[in-house]
Amino acid sequence: MLNGERLTGTGRSKLTAALALAFLGAVTSVSGTSAQSAVPKPGASVFTTDIAPILQAKCEACHRAGSSAPMSLRTYEETRPWARSIKARVSRREMPPWHIDKTVGIQHFKNDISLSDQQIEKIVSWIDAGAPRGDPNDMPPAREWGNGEQWNIGEPDLVVMSPKRVVPAHGPDWWGDLEVDPQLTEDRWIQAIETKPVGVARRVVHHAGTTLIQPDGARESLSEFAVGKYGDIYPEGAGRLLRAGSKISFGVHFHSVGEELPVVIEVGYKLYPRGYVPKHKVTEVNVGVINGHLFDDLDIPANSVTRHEAFAKLEKAARIISYQPHMHIRGKAMTMDAIYPNGQAQTLSSVDRFDFNWHVAYVYDDDYAPLLPAGTILHTVGIHDNTAANRLNPDPNQWVGFGNRTFDDMLQCHVLLYYMDDAEYQQQVAERQAKKKSQTTQNQ
Ligand code: HEC
Numbered sequence: 001m002l003n004g005e006r007l008t009g010t011g012r013s014k015l016t017a018a019l020a021l022a023f024l025g026a027v028t029s030v031s032g033t034s035a036q037s038a039v040p041k042p043g044a045s046v047f048t049t050d051i052a053p054i055l056q057a058k059c060e061a062c063h064r065a066g067s068s069a070p071m072s073l074r075t076y077e078e079t080r081p082w083a084r085s086i087k088a089r090v091s092r093r094e095m096p097p098w099h100i101d102k103t104v105g106i107q108h109f110k111n112d113i114s115l116s117d118q119q120i121e122k123i124v125s126w127i128d129a130g131a132p133r134g135d136p137n138d139m140p141p142a143r144e145w146g147n148g149e150q151w152n153i154g155e156p157d158l159v160v161m162s163p164k165r166v167v168p169a170h171g172p173d174w175w176g177d178l179e180v181d182p183q184l185t186e187d188r189w190i191q192a193i194e195t196k197p198v199g200v201a202r203r204v205v206h207h208a209g210t211t212l213i214q215p216d217g218a219r220e221s222l223s224e225f226a227v228g229k230y231g232d233i234y235p236e237g238a239g240r241l242l243r244a245g246s247k248i249s250f251g252v253h254f255h256s257v258g259e260e261l262p263v264v265i266e267v268g269y270k271l272y273p274r275g276y277v278p279k280h281k282v283t284e285v286n287v288g289v290i291n292g293h294l295f296d297d298l299d300i301p302a303n304s305v306t307r308h309e310a311f312a313k314l315e316k317a318a319r320i321i322s323y324q325p326h327m328h329i330r331g332k333a334m335t336m337d338a339i340y341p342n343g344q345a346q347t348l349s350s351v352d353r354f355d356f357n358w359h360v361a362y363v364y365d366d367d368y369a370p371l372l373p374a375g376t377i378l379h380t381v382g383i384h385d386n387t388a389a390n391r392l393n394p395d396p397n398q399w400v401g402f403g404n405r406t407f408d409d410m411l412q413c414h415v416l417l418y419y420m421d422d423a424e425y426q427q428q429v430a431e432r433q434a435k436k437k438s439q440t441t442q443n444q
Pocket residue numbers: 007008013016017054055058059060061062063068069070082085086087089090095096097113115226227228229357
């Protein structure tokens with residue numbers, strides 16, 4: 001391998017590294033040994049003062065021992081062998097996994113883990129300059145991560161465990177649903193939810209979502225664990241109803257890591273006090289097949305890139321909390337627009353590099369969450385790439401349609417929102433405008 005580049009055993013990483021190398025073809029390479037002793041130019045970036053703080057803030061959540069990323073990036077020694085791969089992944093915005101198109105729509109999210117343009121530039125120029133270490137005495141103090149067992153939402157009032165599964169040392173990735181009846185005897189309102197694998201399970205759980213199966217059989221997706229996710233805390237006065245008799249289904253994606261490991265996943269709920277009914281009920285609107293628009297229509301011919309649309313009309317005014325595109329391995333991009341009652345349309349958000357391996361819900365900042373008047377139509381456009389250019393595509397010569405299997409496809413946009421009446425909508429819009437105005441005057 002070039003320059004001490006480490007390749008891990010899976011086909012996927014090899015492929016990725018091969019792409020990374022192709023991408024780097026035109027770039028002057030950095031030799032492993034000479035780089036160790038590279039003398040930084042005055043003012044140039046060095047690991048200890050410039051790069052380590054970025055890795056602590058944006059990478060260590062996943063890239064540390066016991067977490068699911070393939071390597072730790074906590075020290076210079078750990079990071080240096082990966083310089084070439086880091087440059088490729090970071091400059092293509094594949095790492096950290098945040099797939100929002102930065103050129104369109106709202107850019108303010110509570111869970112934004114992406115790098116700024118300046119941070120990308122800093123990392124790339126540091127690697128181009130030979131990845132110098134800098135003075136070891138300048139290393140920032142190590143970031144404390146705890147043991148991963150603590151709840152980010154605070155101590156839950158209710159914890160539900162998944163059935164135990166054993167993930168074999170070697171084998172293909174496993175997707176499936178594990179259902180549990182937590183024997184709930186009363187209706188309660190949820191204030192915050194967090195899903196997390198227990199102990200060693202963190203190493204093999206790529207993602208795990210929970211779905212609430214209401215007593216009448218209705219299914220609503222509830223919460224998701226994906227590496228680097230910290231749980232969902234609903235806006236103040238907003239919640240979701242957990243009905244007596246509901247069941248919880250854990251939808252999981254396991255990934256073997258060369259060692260047989262037992263897996264249990266738990267979901268913790270913080271509940272509003274008994275008898276308290278929050279002002280707003282958080283609801284999931286699924287723009288896609290669920291509305292019946294696409295069920296028969298998802299038509300992805302062999303060797304083609306397709307575009308499909310879905311619509312959902314909001315009968316009442318609404319505030320959007322988060323947006324999560326859902327497609328399978330041919331999924332490439334998804335845009336969510338609002339078509340206002342006056343006919344004007346606006347792109348709210350767009351994911352331009354959808355990656356089936358990551359299920360990210362993009363949670364809007366409170367001051368930027370879309371406020372939509374009654375009668376607005378949510379419009380999503382999904383792009384599927386069924387050509388050989390899609391590196392996850394197992395067979396570009398197959399026609400693909402709707403289905404639950406990974407190799408079938410979907411187009412759904414899971415939108416979490418709450419409805420409100422027109423008076424409250426007007427009030428929220430006015431408050432937002434007043435806040436913006438006072439911020440602008442302060443900045444003058
Ligand atoms: C949310 C978790 C998460 C965050 C945050 C994250 N990574 Fe990753 N990273 C992963 C996982 C999981 C993989 C392995 C799967 C893959 O390649 O996509 C990976 C793979 C990589 C690889 C490819 C390794 C190889 O095989 O060549 C590089 C390089 C990388 N990450 C760098 C970074 C850097 C640099 C940051 C911060 C700027 C970062 N990552 C942030 C989870 C994360």
